[in-house]
Amino acid sequence: MAEVGADQLDDTIVSEPLDLVRLSLNERVFVKLKGDREIRGRLHAYDSHCNLVLSDVEETVFVMDDEDEDLKTIKKQSEMLFVRGDAVVLISPPSQS
């Protein structure tokens, strides 16, 4: 008979890095993407590729304006967004210390 250890019953145990993402399901997250982009939204789904489904999303694009040599930001809003995993750099809960 297979014995289920306490670790396997506890949903909050983090055994691998993706478990940290699992803890953020249905919570607001901050995601850093390639191409100097960041998004903040509510995480609905993820997979091992880091493909993500988010709702109520705000995307911030950091653009280096070569003419005025200024760092500009472009903000976009989306109700629902699918992010392809290969663009993801980091995922973090937005409540930053």
Add this chain to the structure above:
Amino acid sequence: MSNGTAEFQAFSPGEETSEIAKNNPSAFLSQITGAKVAVKLNSGVEYRGDLQCVDGYMNIALEQTEEYVDGILKNQYGDVFIRGNNVLYISSI
């Protein structure tokens, strides 16, 4: 084609080792969990924090993380997941 996942040796948290495992990379990774590390990404951005766990793809979970861009502290995060393909190195500090 390997599936990319590595076998980790189990390490009890209280175990003290003065010698860094040199036999294979996965032994090193399982040994430094819990320690403060510097993770450098391919983009040059560096993250310093307490290493919670790593997997065979080099995905990383860090706690109490600081983000350094060009050597300057830019951001701080409570918990961070870093996708493994972006990682250049993980160094214990």
